[in-house]
Amino acid sequence: MQTQRGLWLFLVPSGLVISLVLLYPLGYAIYLSFFNYYLGGQPPTFIGFGNYVALFGDERFWGSIGKTVLIVAGAVGLEFVLGLAVAFGLYKLTFGVKPLNLLMFLPHIVTPVVAALFLRWIFTGRWGLLDAIIMSFNIFPPDWLGTPGWARFTVILADAWQFTPFMILVLYAGLNTVDNSQIESAQMDGAGNWTILTKIMVPAIKPLILFVLAIRIMDAFRFFDQIYVLTAGGPGTATETLTMYTYALAFRLLEIGKASALGVMTLLLSALTIGLLILVLYRRDKGAF
Amino acid sequence: MPGFDLDRRRALGVLGAAAATTALAGGTARAQAPVQMISHRFPALEFYAEKMRGAVEGVEVNTQLMPFDKANELATIGLSSKADTLDIVYANDTTVHKYAKNGWLMPLDDLWAKFSDEYDLADFPERALAPYRYEGKLYCVPHNVNVMLFFYRRDLFQEAGKQPPATMAEYVELAKEFNTPMRAGTIKCLKPIDATMNEVHWYLNTIGDGWFDQDWRPVFNSENGVKAIEALKEVTGYAQRGYATAANDECTLALQQDLAAMGLQWASRTAAMDDPTKSRVVDLIDWAAAPGGHTRTATDGYAISAFTKQDPELLFRILATSSSAANMREGAAMLVPPRDSVLRDPELVKQFRQYPGILAALETAVPTPPLPEFYEAGEFITRRILQAVAGEMEVKAALDAAAAETTQLLESRGYYR
Numbered sequence: 001m002q003t004q005r006g007l008w009l010f011l012v013p014s015g016l017v018i019s020l021v022l023l024y025p026l027g028y029a030i031y032l033s034f035f036n037y038y039l040g041g042q043p044p045t046f047i048g049f050g051n052y053v054a055l056f057g058d059e060r061f062w063g064s065i066g067k068t069v070l071i072v073a074g075a076v077g078l079e080f081v082l083g084l085a086v087a088f089g090l091y092k093l094t095f096g097v098k099p100l101n102l103l104m105f106l107p108h109i110v111t112p113v114v115a116a117l118f119l120r121w122i123f124t125g126r127w128g129l130l131d132a133i134i135m136s137f138n139i140f141p142p143d144w145l146g147t148p149g150w151a152r153f154t155v156i157l158a159d160a161w162q163f164t165p166f167m168i169l170v171l172y173a174g175l176n177t178v179d180n181s182q183i184e185s186a187q188m189d190g191a192g193n194w195t196i197l198t199k200i201m202v203p204a205i206k207p208l209i210l211f212v213l214a215i216r217i218m219d220a221f222r223f224f225d226q227i228y229v230l231t232a233g234g235p236g237t238a239t240e241t242l243t244m245y246t247y248a249l250a251f252r253l254l255e256i257g258k259a260s261a262l263g264v265m266t267l268l269l270s271a272l273t274i275g276l277l278i279l280v281l282y283r284r285d286k287g288a289f
Numbered sequence: 290m291p292g293f294d295l296d297r298r299r300a301l302g303v304l305g306a307a308a309a310t311t312a313l314a315g316g317t318a319r320a321q322a323p324v325q326m327i328s329h330r331f332p333a334l335e336f337y338a339e340k341m342r343g344a345v346e347g348v349e350v351n352t353q354l355m356p357f358d359k360a361n362e363l364a365t366i367g368l369s370s371k372a373d374t375l376d377i378v379y380a381n382d383t384t385v386h387k388y389a390k391n392g393w394l395m396p397l398d399d400l401w402a403k404f405s406d407e408y409d410l411a412d413f414p415e416r417a418l419a420p421y422r423y424e425g426k427l428y429c430v431p432h433n434v435n436v437m438l439f440f441y442r443r444d445l446f447q448e449a450g451k452q453p454p455a456t457m458a459e460y461v462e463l464a465k466e467f468n469t470p471m472r473a474g475t476i477k478c479l480k481p482i483d484a485t486m487n488e489v490h491w492y493l494n495t496i497g498d499g500w501f502d503q504d505w506r507p508v509f510n511s512e513n514g515v516k517a518i519e520a521l522k523e524v525t526g527y528a529q530r531g532y533a534t535a536a537n538d539e540c541t542l543a544l545q546q547d548l549a550a551m552g553l554q555w556a557s558r559t560a561a562m563d564d565p566t567k568s569r570v571v572d573l574i575d576w577a578a579a580p581g582g583h584t585r586t587a588t589d590g591y592a593i594s595a596f597t598k599q600d601p602e603l604l605f606r607i608l609a610t611s612s613s614a615a616n617m618r619e620g621a622a623m624l625v626p627p628r629d630s631v632l633r634d635p636e637l638v639k640q641f642r643q644y645p646g647i648l649a650a651l652e653t654a655v656p657t658p659p660l661p662e663f664y665e666a667g668e669f670i671t672r673r674i675l676q677a678v679a680g681e682m683e684v685k686a687a688l689d690a691a692a693a694e695t696t697q698l699l700e701s702r703g704y705y706r
Contacts, residue, residue, distance in 0.1 A: 231533075252668045
């Protein structure tokens with residue numbers, strides 16, 4: 001028992017690091033969110049929930065929530081579908097899996113802002129790579145970054161380009177853990193690939209799917225770098241997400257208190273989304289989480 | 290292992306000596322810490338950054354150059370936290386008011402008087418200094434006077450038998466006429482915030498009634514203001530693809546690569562049109578004052594942080610040396626010199642073919658309002674205007690919303706009391 005009690009000491013270093021880099025900034029952001037704190041002027045004044053109330057009455061806040069949900073759902077949905085399809089393809093492949101996996105993972109190791117710069121030169125109008133290729137066939141493509149609908153589609157595509165490899169990696173690892181005897185039995189009963197994937201493999205890796213979706217949703221709610229570089233929130237407000245609005249509040253309007261409140265609300269929103277996801281995926285399996 | 294012990298002792302001795310030397314050298318290095326400069330980036334400012342690096346012998350100047358929005362944000366973060374990490378800060382006629390109002394900059398009047406003769410500072414006319422005064426005190430050493438002027442393809446205009454447009458209506462017509470799938474009628478730079486504000490400034494001052502009245506009440510949503518933004522919206526129909534995310538770099542590129550027939554751009558970008566390594570339209574572009582005039586003029590200069598730990602006289606020497614008449618003459622192809630002796634030099638006008646257009650544009654150009662919160666207000670105004678241009682809102686509704694938001698912002702900053 002003495003040894004058991006002493007084990008908590010091993011948690012101290014990581015606990016300290018987590019407190020320093022995670023809990024302290026989070027606590028400080030929550031603290032600042034209760035102040036009217038304008039960076040350019042007077043000392044901060046305590047206003048309680050004033051910033052939160054102001055945000056609830058702010059049309060721009062609701063607009064950015066709508067766009068965030070749309071972009072997050074689009075990006076994570078696309079990444080999941082593509083990731084699962086490619087992971088299943090790799091699972092069925094009998095040779096070259098490792099090099100293929102490695103190659104496909106490359107976009108994920110690029111720093112998001114650098115990836116966004118690459119993508120900007122691909123999607124930019126007229127002299128961008130994509131336009132140049134399409135226009136060489138005398139076809140005039142849409143203005144990828146200049147029209148609201150296409151701009152949203154492009155940022156979703158950009159996110160998918162970078163983060164689908166993560167989905168592939170995790171889902172491929174998951175598919176390999178599925179009990180082979182179940183698959184063989186299904187095959188003997190005449191089940192095809194689609195049935196095996198949807199009726200046996202996907203249910204078998206449900207906890208892993210939940211994990212990977214939760215990770216990606218949390219990440220996607222913080223989606224900033226690529227939007228900042230590709231569209232800067234435009235055209236108009238077509239891609240102005242919560243993080244873009246937070247950025248504008250903090251660094252353009254210098255409203256640190258309000259920006260902190262928005263950061264806290266983004267955190268709550270992403271936690272709520274993940275909670276709902278758990279509820280939906282496990283509504284029949286009480287006690288699973 | 291006696292040999293090993295000996296080696297280890299020797300190694301420790303060498304390391305000890307090295308550590309002592311490093312400590313001593315470190316002491317010296319700390320006494321001469323590099324001067325930290327942060328700046329907006331375009332060719333003229335890159336030229337001045339180079340001059341600052343060699344301005345004072347033995348003094349290292351670390352220059353960080355980046356796009357305007359980033360430089361402004363980083364300067365705001367550094368200065369608002371009263372950090373001594375910045376010594377020399379880029380400021381234009383708009384940002385200087387914000388920085389000075391918040392007490393982030395050092396007034397330069399005493400240094401200016403002290404070094405006036407040594408650096409011939411009387412050569413800077415008052416019109417070059419005025420934008421850098423806040424409540425009567427001077428905060429910047431001017432390095433460049435920039436102005437937006439009209440770039441147009443001389444060959445295309447000649448082929449079509451056209452003259453540069455004199456009015457906004459003529460400009461819109463020409464944009465429509467020159468617009469083809471392969472070459473846009475005009476460039477438009479509508480990336481938020483700075484680039485959009487530059488374009489909007491032209492329309493609001495030419496067709497509309499400007500930005501604010503004397504009491505800082507918005508007038509950009511007046512009847513004429515609505516007409517101005519409707520004209521802007523119409524012209525975007527003839528603009529280059531990607532105009533909504535284009536800033537000065539992208540617009541310069543569109544002109545250089547023969548992707549647009551004309552448009553508004555800064556004087557500091559004129560030389561780039563004739564750079565054969567970057568441009569496909571060398572000697573094909575001419576310049577004139579913009580139709581209707583009233584484009585934006587801006588001053589680029591450098592200030593000293595109020596929180597610097599460096600010797601202010603040393604920093605001032607760096608600024609005064611880099612903005613010498615000789616440097617302005619050397620860089621005249623890429624900048625508009627604020628010093629009278631250089632700007633009015635007839636030789637320069639002969640040497641650089643863009644100068645007549647620049648001088649013509651300067652005659653009618655107007656600076657942005659000297660409101661310290663102008664960029665903060667710009668966040669609301671440009672956002673709404675871009676919503677109108679993108680078709681998310683009607684122009685009138687967008688401008689009214691922007692006016693209400695701007696009024697609320699300025700009220701919260703103590704205006705109208």
